[in-house]
Amino acid sequence: MKSTGPHTTRQALLITYYWPPSGGAGVQRCLKFVKHLPEFGVKPTVITVDAQQASYPVLDQTLQAEVPAEVRVIRTATREPFEFYKKLTGKKDIPFGGFANTGQESWKQKLFKFLRGNLFIPDPRVGWNSFAFAAAKKVIQEQQIKAIVTSSPPHSTQLIGLKLKKKLGLRWIADMRDPWTDIYYYADLNHTALAQKLDAKYEREVLEHADAVVVVSEDMKRLFLNKSTTIDPKKIHVIPNGYDEADFVHPSTPSSEEFIITYTGTLTEAYNVIGFFQALCETMTRNPLMRYKLRFVGKVSAEIRKQIEEAGLPLITEYIDYVPHEQSIKYLMASTILFMAIPDVPNNFGILTGKLFEYLASNKPIMCIGPIHGDVDKILDECGAGRVFHYSGYELMLDYLMQMSKSWKVNHNLDLPFINYTQYSRRSLTEQLAKLIGN
Secondary structure, three states: OOOOOHHHOEEEEEEEOOOOOEOOHHHHHHHHHHHHHHHHOEEEEEEEEOOOOOOOOOEOHHHHHHOOOOOEEEEEOOOOOHHHHHHHHOOOOOOOHHHOOOOOOOHHHHHHHHHHHHHOOOOHHHHHHHHHHHHHHHHHHHHOOOEEEEEEOOOHHHHHHHHHHHHHOOEEEEEEOOOOOOOOOHHHHOOOHHHHHHHHHHHHHHHHHOOEEEEOOHHHHHHHHOOOOOOOHHHEEEOOOOEOHHHOOOOOOOOOOOEEEEEEOOEOHHHOOHHHHHHHHHHHHHOOOOOEEEEEEOOEOHHHHHHHHHOOOHHHEEEEOOOOHHHHHHHHHOOOEEEEEOOOOOOOOOOOOOHHHHHHHOOOOEEEEOOOOOHHHHHHHHHOOEEEEOOOOHHHHHHHHHHHHHHHHHOOOOOOOOOOOHHHEHHHHHHHHHHHHOO
16 A cells, blocks of 8 residues: 655644653554654644643553654643542552552542542543633634544543534544443443433443544444444444554563563453463472562552462562553563453453553564453454463463473473564554554
8 A cells, every 4th residue: 555645645633632741552552643744745733731730540651752842742731630630548649440440449538539530521631622622713714624533542632623624624534442331330420310321421422423433443443433323334444553663673582581471551350361360370289390480660550469479479479669661661572472461351351451462573473361352353363472371270370381482491482483464563554543644
């Protein structure tokens, strides 16, 4: 497929809450789209929140360097309840999606969660909408922009696109990285029936009015199609997350001293990985002369840490808090194998975390705990990059870890010779988005 080339340049507005210096997986998708869109004849302008007023769970200042100098970035004010949350709970951190970093909840945190689920629909960042809408309307008129892309979460961002569509009638692409009312922690928000009804109404309106809806997996497409009989299946497009080739310039450096198993990102008890911990402990028992290291880079809940202790793994476990994106890639490249997990929740067949594609690009064997025959399972099988084990598949996990350990004794470098993952490069995926933006 050919690029449309610079002679057919058209303008598009991308509206996203998460943008550098925000860190985390969510910011990567929009940042890479903006980086590569000009290669396909699209000049993006970005509207985002003022970094001084934003409520980002994590920061990564290094991502600022990836924003193309020629891209106009407009930052607006916002009005959000997170300062109230900090004062109410005495916590310094903003809650993650799924509340992975809240630990044992006090009555104050439970109160905030209830208020969050019922006073702020769809989410607490809805206070940004009026500011972003005003800025968007102005720049659309100034630059004669014909197409907008709204990316979420937070799903309140999609309501900005909905309003712009109704007021100005321009082409609107709604990019949704996660499910909305089917997100795995939705029940934890303790919505009232009225709040649930309003949230579902917003979700349905976005799906019905957007000219195109972009999702990250086939199963997410199925979930959204079930929201309304009036949604044309042809307008929901699957553009998964991916990896940026420019991020993988570091050589593979697996240790010859330790068998290092690395997990990057957030891990909570919802992921149900006890069987993996038990299988690893048994593998260590059967290989007493081998040294193992279980390395976590990111947020690990208190309950998971407790499970690791109970499984007998505290001495081999290393916890590394959030690091800049480039550093997380280096940790991948220094690993023997990579560990990932999908939450053990309803509708988890379509959960495709961004880390999967960076795992693929590292050429390391991937051991995933999750649903068999889900979207992750299909991609790992298609690429020949690893295996998915069911949450209860202790014996199969143990067998796999024993096989990997036996191979490591012969050759400390277990990197895969070839993985067919190039279709998941950010550049290739951006080309698909550019086609949806249109002429």
